[in-house]
Amino acid sequence: MAPLLELRAITKRYPGVLANDDVGLTVDAGEVVAVLGENGAGKSTVMNIIAGLVRPDAGDILIGGRTVRPRSPRDAAAMGIGMVHQHFKLVPTMTVAENIVLGDYRAGRWLLRPGRNAARIEALLAELGLNADPATPVGDLDLGARQKVEIAKALFRDAGILILDEPTAILSRRECDQLYDIIRRLAARGVAVLLISHKLDDIFAVCDRVYVMRQGRVVGERTVAGTPRDDLVRLVVGGALELPERDGAQSAPGQALIRLRDVTLRRPGAPPALRDVTFDLHAGEVLAVAGVEGNGQAELVEALAGMLPPASGRIDHDFAGQARRPTAAALRRAGLGHVPGDRHGMAMLGDMDLRDNVMLTHFHMPGFARFGLLRRGTAAALADKVIDRFEVRTPHAATAIGRLSGGNQQKLVVGREMNHATRVLLAAHPTRGLDLRTIAFMQRQLLDHRNRGGAVLLVSSDLAEIWRVADRVMVASSGRLHGPVRIADTTIEEVGAWMTA
Amino acid sequence: MDDGLNGRRLREAGALGLVVLAGLVAAALFVMLAGKDPLATFRVMLGYALGSGNGFAEVVVRAVPLCLAGLGVAVAFRCNVFNIGADGQIVVGAILAAAAVMAVPGLPGPLALAVFLACGIAGGAIYGGIAGWLRARFGVSEIIVTIMQNYIAIQFLTWMVRGPMQEAMGMFPRSDRLPDGAMLGLMVDGTRVHWGLALALAATLIVHVAMRHSSFGFQVGVVGRNPLVARFAGIADRRVVVLAMLASGGLAGLAGAVEIAGLHHRLQDDFAPGFGLLAIAVALLARLEPLAVPFSALLFGVLHVGSGAVQREIGLPFPVVWIFEAIVIFGCLGLGAVRARTVRAAA
Numbered sequence: 001m002a003p004l005l006e007l008r009a010i011t012k013r014y015p016g017v018l019a020n021d022d023v024g025l026t027v028d029a030g031e032v033v034a035v036l037g038e039n040g041a042g043k044s045t046v047m048n049i050i051a052g053l054v055r056p057d058a059g060d061i062l063i064g065g066r067t068v069r070p071r072s073p074r075d076a077a078a079m080g081i082g083m084v085h086q087h088f089k090l091v092p093t094m095t096v097a098e099n100i101v102l103g104d105y106r107a108g109r110w111l112l113r114p115g116r117n118a119a120r121i122e123a124l125l126a127e128l129g130l131n132a133d134p135a136t137p138v139g140d141l142d143l144g145a146r147q148k149v150e151i152a153k154a155l156f157r158d159a160g161i162l163i164l165d166e167p168t169a170i171l172s173r174r175e176c177d178q179l180y181d182i183i184r185r186l187a188a189r190g191v192a193v194l195l196i197s198h199k200l201d202d203i204f205a206v207c208d209r210v211y212v213m214r215q216g217r218v219v220g221e222r223t224v225a226g227t228p229r230d231d232l233v234r235l236v237v238g239g240a241l242e243l244p245e246r247d248g249a250q251s252a253p254g255q256a257l258i259r260l261r262d263v264t265l266r267r268p269g270a271p272p273a274l275r276d277v278t279f280d281l282h283a284g285e286v287l288a289v290a291g292v293e294g295n296g297q298a299e300l301v302e303a304l305a306g307m308l309p310p311a312s313g314r315i316d317h318d319f320a321g322q323a324r325r326p327t328a329a330a331l332r333r334a335g336l337g338h339v340p341g342d343r344h345g346m347a348m349l350g351d352m353d354l355r356d357n358v359m360l361t362h363f364h365m366p367g368f369a370r371f372g373l374l375r376r377g378t379a380a381a382l383a384d385k386v387i388d389r390f391e392v393r394t395p396h397a398a399t400a401i402g403r404l405s406g407g408n409q410q411k412l413v414v415g416r417e418m419n420h421a422t423r424v425l426l427a428a429h430p431t432r433g434l435d436l437r438t439i440a441f442m443q444r445q446l447l448d449h450r451n452r453g454g455a456v457l458l459v460s461s462d463l464a465e466i467w468r469v470a471d472r473v474m475v476a477s478s479g480r481l482h483g484p485v486r487i488a489d490t491t492i493e494e495v496g497a498w499m500t501a
Numbered sequence: 502m503d504d505g506l507n508g509r510r511l512r513e514a515g516a517l518g519l520v521v522l523a524g525l526v527a528a529a530l531f532v533m534l535a536g537k538d539p540l541a542t543f544r545v546m547l548g549y550a551l552g553s554g555n556g557f558a559e560v561v562v563r564a565v566p567l568c569l570a571g572l573g574v575a576v577a578f579r580c581n582v583f584n585i586g587a588d589g590q591i592v593v594g595a596i597l598a599a600a601a602v603m604a605v606p607g608l609p610g611p612l613a614l615a616v617f618l619a620c621g622i623a624g625g626a627i628y629g630g631i632a633g634w635l636r637a638r639f640g641v642s643e644i645i646v647t648i649m650q651n652y653i654a655i656q657f658l659t660w661m662v663r664g665p666m667q668e669a670m671g672m673f674p675r676s677d678r679l680p681d682g683a684m685l686g687l688m689v690d691g692t693r694v695h696w697g698l699a700l701a702l703a704a705t706l707i708v709h710v711a712m713r714h715s716s717f718g719f720q721v722g723v724v725g726r727n728p729l730v731a732r733f734a735g736i737a738d739r740r741v742v743v744l745a746m747l748a749s750g751g752l753a754g755l756a757g758a759v760e761i762a763g764l765h766h767r768l769q770d771d772f773a774p775g776f777g778l779l780a781i782a783v784a785l786l787a788r789l790e791p792l793a794v795p796f797s798a799l800l801f802g803v804l805h806v807g808s809g810a811v812q813r814e815i816g817l818p819f820p821v822v823w824i825f826e827a828i829v830i831f832g833c834l835g836l837g838a839v840r841a842r843t844v845r846a847a848a
Contacts, residue, residue, distance in 0.1 A: 307732055328733065328735035329734075329735030329736075330735075340733065345729055345730075346729055346730055346733045347733060348730070349726050352726075356719075360730070361733075361734050361735070363716050363720075364735060373714050374719055
């Protein structure tokens with residue numbers, strides 16, 4: 001019997017890039033198949049072609065052995081293909097039920113009538129384990145719940161083929177497990193699931209087969225059961241991957257650069273995010289903050305960066321001298337770098353080019369402006385240096401940064417911040433959403449900074465990462481910060497227990 | 502530069518052309534509705550405004566205040582502050598400038614002119630700064646504040662030229678002639694083109710350098726795009742909002758002072774009718790690019806002067822011209838929305 005979905009010799013060329021080169025794959029009903037690869041390997045192009053967003057230059061798409069040519073997402077939906085994008089396509093001000101029926105004519109051509117389908121919607125939500133009232137605005141849901149709404153939207157259209165693009169990138173550990181459950185249940189009732197990911201955990205948790213892509217080509221296909229992890233890693237990166245290792249001997253914690261005493265943090269109009277925080281950040285160490293996201297880590301980093309004044313207690317930025325109320329600009333000039341967790345919302349401006357994005361945190365630095373006029377040459381030279389040293393793949397330094405892939409945006413942001421982070425580097429989820437090679441590169445940068453005598457505050461929800469690079473760890477949970485304790489004196493299990501305490 | 506960027510520029514230029522074309526077609530329809538020949542109308546319009554020396558001089562005269570106020574609007578809009586109050590700022594600038602030279606008579610010429618222009622800038626800056634401060638300090642919508650400020654300023658002018666500042670004769674709602682020393686002379690003899698033209702061009706260059714090459718202009722651009730990124734970058738975003746509104750109001754105030762000093766030589770009722778709203782259209786058509794503002798202002802000058810000629814020679818009612826202007830403004834807004842979408846799609 002023909003597979004439910006088959007791609008044959010799909011080729012797609014963009015100016016200067018061969019995004020897909022002779023790509024072929026098959027998915028059977030009830031099967032969970034992964035497409036694994038680094039950022040820019042061509043995974044998303046494949047998915048967009050299947051979902052009708054992009055037309056291939058050559059090759060065929062077959063559903064149940066019949067050639068199809070989806071010309072739009074609506075076309076694809078009519079053929080039974082549902083896609084859940086990495087960045088959700090939901091309307092935050094509309095309710096769960098409205099979002100599910102939105103764009104589906106069977107729910108009413110001119111008016112949204114979610115009420116007509118209430119029973120079906122409730123059944124779908126129950127199947128997906130979403131305990132939200134269908135009348136809740138989507139904007140009030142957390143990311144995991146929104147993803148379930150996206151899946152419900154696809155299933156409402158009777159999708160027999162479900163494509164998930166990096167579905168676990170923004171999920172917590174617990175939410176990931178829930179998603180894996182859902183995927184298994186959908187497969188059990190015959191849905192073909194195609195999962196795009198660059199995380200090996202996803203592959204081993206839930207997939208039957210995996211296609212590995214590199215530079216636009218499928219370089220390997222494996223049955224997941226019985227395939228060793230290393231084998232997949234080698235396929236993905238095209239060779240062996242050297243993970244950076246913390247070298248205890250080089251760790252020589254020096255004087256305290258930032259000291260916090262009984263600090264309580266709250267955003268205006270919100271309840272306190274963290275209470276009574278006391279710790280020192282030393283030169284020559286990586287101090288990690290573990291914890292489920294949303295437990296005050298963002299507030300902590302902003303406070304250390306001079307963006308959020310503490311509600312009570314005191315923060316002494318000893319490395320910045322005697323400045324009484326240190327501003328973000330003053331701290332940067334004194335040697336602070338800040339890689340925020342919310343890269344898109346905070347660290348860059350998508351429509352500005354790479355040079356101006358470098359200028360963003362440098363315009364008040366000596367050499368970057370004179371008599372109030374910018375010296376763009378200085379920023380351009382620095383941009384070229386960062387592009388070169390951090391291997392930012394971009395057509396040009398004058399390209400709008402929004403046009404780069406997420407990994408390359410992150411490399412530019414980290415490279416820019418490390419340029420002025422001579423003393424302290426605040427890094428929130430610096431490797432999130434990056435591919436294996438880039439993760440290794442970023443972690444090496446953090447360790448190099450520490451070995452040069454800098455201090456790193458690393459916020460991460462990935463305990464493996466923390467164990468690889470951190471000297472000490474704190475845990476943020478229910479408004480408190482536990483620790484810090486030395487990594488050598490604790491275990492992953494102990495820290496994991498604190499995280500959920 | 503890569504193809505994508507050039508491609509987008511090309512598409513934008515094409516879209517701009519479409520907007521103008523759509524405006525012309527729509528205007529032609531209304532002209533036909535009024536029972537006149539659209540081609541003859543356009544011929545008269547352009548023939549007088551661009552084909553005759555005197556007509557073009559009048560275009561320039563009209564463009565000068567629109568250029569200055571348009572620059573002001575561009576500065577505020579770049580900061581994502583919607584200054585709808587150029588009308589009020591023009592009026593307050595003119596009142597303060599006139600009041601200053603009337604209060605201190607006998608200043609030597611150049612000093613009187615300097616005081617006049619400086620007070621015009623100060624008046625507009627303070628008036629705009631109020632809206633900026635309310636927005637920065639309390640989050641009050643600058644749109645509502647500046648619209649309300651327009652009514653206050655215009656009514657205040659109406660009262661001033663009938664009350665405290667009315668001419669000695671007490672006949673018309675206007676002040677006495679202001680001292681000659683404080684006024685701008687003619688730049689081109691035989692026309693009404695005054696030295697305000699040079700001021701407008703100088704202001705264009707200064708605003709261009711300030712917005713494109715200065716640290717302040719960079720901060721304005723960052724705050725205008727995303728205040729959170731601005732705070733991340735160590736920019737005092739509220740201060741930048743206030744400063745941008747000071748600059749924006751100051752330029753509008755200068756437009757008011759220049760219009761009095763160069764053209765009317767006395768304060769009078771309704772001396773800049775609707776200039777503030779036109780300035781918004783001027784700035785939008787120029788895509789908030791300072792160097793494009795003078796050209797955009799000239800286009801609106803052509804519309805105004807040409808339509809005057811059309812009214813005289815073809816007997817076409819003036820409101821048809823306003824319809825054309827409104828269509829161009831709608832087109833610019835639509836274009837801005839399209840552009841925002843393509844930028845977001847690219848990101």
